[in-house]
Amino acid sequence: xxxxxxxxxxxxxxxxxxxxxxxxxxxxxxxxxxxxxxxxxxxxxxxxxxxxxxxxxxxxxxxxxxxxxxxxxxxxxxxxxxxxxxxxxxxxxxxxxxxxxxxxxxxxxxxxxxxxxxxxxxxxxxxxxxxxxxxxxxxxxxxxxxxxxxxxxxxxxxxxxxxxxxxxxxxxxxxxxxxxxxxxxxxx
Amino acid sequence: xxxxxxxxxxxxxxxxxxxxxxxxxxxxxxxxxxxxxxxxxxxxxxxxxxxxxxxxxxxxxxxxxxxxxxxxxxxxxxxxxxxxxxxxxxxxxxxxxxxxxxxxxxxxxxxxxxxxxxxxxxxxxxxxxxxxxxxxxxxxxxxxxxxxxxxxxxxxxxxxxxxxxxxxxxxxxxxxxxxxxxxxxxxxxxxxxxxxxxxxxxxxxxxxxxxxxxxxxxxxxxxxxxxxxxxxxxxxxxxxxxxxxxxxxxxxxxxxxxxxxxxxxxxxxxxxxxxxxxxxxxxxxxxxxxxxxxxxxxxxxxxxxxxxxxxxxxxxxxxxxxxxxxxxxxxxxxxxxxxxxxxxxxxxxxxxxxxxxxxxxxxxxxxxxxxxxxxxxxxxxxxxxxxxxx
Numbered sequence: 001x002x003x004x005x006x007x008x009x010x011x012x013x014x015x016x017x018x019x020x021x022x023x024x025x026x027x028x029x030x031x032x033x034x035x036x037x038x039x040x041x042x043x044x045x046x047x048x049x050x051x052x053x054x055x056x057x058x059x060x061x062x063x064x065x066x067x068x069x070x071x072x073x074x075x076x077x078x079x080x081x082x083x084x085x086x087x088x089x090x091x092x093x094x095x096x097x098x099x100x101x102x103x104x105x106x107x108x109x110x111x112x113x114x115x116x117x118x119x120x121x122x123x124x125x126x127x128x129x130x131x132x133x134x135x136x137x138x139x140x141x142x143x144x145x146x147x148x149x150x151x152x153x154x155x156x157x158x159x160x161x162x163x164x165x166x167x168x169x170x171x172x173x174x175x176x177x178x179x180x181x182x183x184x185x186x187x188x
Numbered sequence: 189x190x191x192x193x194x195x196x197x198x199x200x201x202x203x204x205x206x207x208x209x210x211x212x213x214x215x216x217x218x219x220x221x222x223x224x225x226x227x228x229x230x231x232x233x234x235x236x237x238x239x240x241x242x243x244x245x246x247x248x249x250x251x252x253x254x255x256x257x258x259x260x261x262x263x264x265x266x267x268x269x270x271x272x273x274x275x276x277x278x279x280x281x282x283x284x285x286x287x288x289x290x291x292x293x294x295x296x297x298x299x300x301x302x303x304x305x306x307x308x309x310x311x312x313x314x315x316x317x318x319x320x321x322x323x324x325x326x327x328x329x330x331x332x333x334x335x336x337x338x339x340x341x342x343x344x345x346x347x348x349x350x351x352x353x354x355x356x357x358x359x360x361x362x363x364x365x366x367x368x369x370x371x372x373x374x375x376x377x378x379x380x381x382x383x384x385x386x387x388x389x390x391x392x393x394x395x396x397x398x399x400x401x402x403x404x405x406x407x408x409x410x411x412x413x414x415x416x417x418x419x420x421x422x423x424x425x426x427x428x429x430x431x432x433x434x435x436x437x438x439x440x441x442x443x444x445x446x447x448x449x450x451x452x453x454x455x456x457x458x459x460x461x462x463x464x465x466x467x468x469x470x471x472x473x474x475x476x477x478x479x480x481x482x483x484x485x486x487x488x489x490x491x492x493x494x495x496x497x498x499x500x501x502x503x504x505x506x507x508x509x510x511x512x513x514x515x516x517x518x519x520x521x522x523x524x525x526x527x528x529x530x531x532x533x534x535x536x537x538x539x540x541x542x543x544x545x546x547x548x549x550x551x552x553x554x555x556x557x558x559x560x561x562x563x564x565x566x567x568x569x570x571x572x573x574x575x576x577x578x
Contacts, residue, residue: 019433022539026542029230032230033226033229036229042232053228053233053235054233055232
């Protein structure tokens with residue numbers, strides 16, 4: 001290994017005077033300010049901003065169309081194309097949930113129901129969104145592909161009670177999800 | 189009590205209230221807003237653009253945002269309503285007195301600044317300056333340097349090593365820049381031959397601004413008579429420009445503005461001298477800093493950029509506008525002066541968001557080795573030019 005000696009850069013007179021550098025800096029910031037005020041900030045389009053700076057003006061403009069598929073938003077229950085509620089109330093998500101946000105009360109499916117062989121369904125399914133940490137463990141652990149973290153992220157409420165999603169609300173957020181494994185169907 | 193004394197007393201009281209509370213305080217409030225907006229447009233951000241009239245609080249459908257113009261009001265209200273925390277380990281008396289000491293000198297220095305020429309009312313000429321004394325710049329320096337006591341006492345009373353270092357730095361910085369500040373202004377005073385700020389501005393209105401000698405008693409640049417008599421003005425521009433650069437930089441240091449905000453530099457000293465302060469006490473330091481900035485720009489504008497004068501020989505015409513016995517010319521001059529001061533405050537802000545903080549030894553070196561000598565030499569250059577031309 002050869003030894004490389006690095007010399008300190010020799011400052012020119014202009015460098016030592018500070019002022020030319022200050023004026024250059026003022027010129028650069030003025031350029032940014034003028035572009036910003038004309039609504040033509042670089043990279044504004046990329047952030048859906050108005051052009052006055054790159055900041056996205058949140059409630060007016062949103063980024064929902066650019067959320068990735070794997071985005072972990074509000075957890076919700078889904079039904080499938082057969083309109084069967086997929087949750088079998090095994091309570092694995094309740095037990096794995098790190099902040100203990102999920103509460104399930106299981107119920108039996110009546111024997112006259114076409115899906116009687118599934119045996120269980122949730123009577124109540126509550127997710128406390130003040131506790132949820134959006135980790136996605138429930139989705140990962142679910143053996144029935146019944147719970148998914150959806151793209152919604154703006155959960156608001158005026159009381160603690162409002163922040164608890166009950167079963168009805170969870171199905172409303174989750175909606176119908178197609179293309180899942182239908183393991184309870186009859187063999188063909 | 190005779191008629192003239194009564195008018196003098198009343199007009200002075202009105203001037204104090206108007207200049208301090210009606211003009212300067214709102215400008216201070218809005219310069220904090222301008223600071224945030226200008227910094228954000230420089231950094232490609234948006235800044236506060238939401239605070240307006242909260243109609244939704246009163247049952248309305250939508251708030252009126254006003255581009256966030258009510259932000260300073262909200263900030264002030266927040267300062268008043270926040271908990272005023274006095275830590276147990278501080279020196280109570282000095283801890284309480286320091287914010288007032290930091291804010292008061294800046295307002296005191298306002299009293300010698302000529303805000304406008306004069307207005308004529310009921311046959312009386314009222315000069316738009318609170319105290320028309322013959323030692324204007326000296327008074328400003330004497331009072332402005334007192335503000336360092338506030339900062340130093342705050343740093344010491346906080347009983348906190350970071351605050352203490354901030355106070356010490358402020359002291360050292362003040363000493364090293366005060367000399368350059370005082371020396372750099374001497375060439376200007378030599379050129380005008382007096383210390384009365386009102387008369388200095390009047391001289392600039394008649395004979396060209398210190399930094400813009402485009403007209404003199406013989407006419408403007410377009411007249412031949414101007415060119416026959418302008419040699420001295422143009423030659424003096426060299427030392428006066430040097431004076432301007434030194435003076436402006438020293439004012440930056442004096443008001444603790446970026447690139448010289450060493451007393452409060454967050455990266456090294458947490459918050460500097462105001463680390464332990466909260467709510468309105470902190471707001472007072474903030475107020476003092478911005479007031480000092482406004483007084484600083486007012487002094488620069490007065491000494492170098494023509495004060496209230498509109499320039500180009502327009503000033504006597506403005507002064508002579510009359511509605512009966514009422515001559516409102518002074519008010520137009522007041523507006524011109526405020527416009528200049530606001531422009532300079534924006535320049536202050538622009539510099540703050542451009543130039544990074546100096547290292548401490550660079551700062552001291554700049555003060556003692558460069559500016560001090562330069563200002564001293566500059567005096568002799570000016571004296572030489574004046575001697576040569578007379």
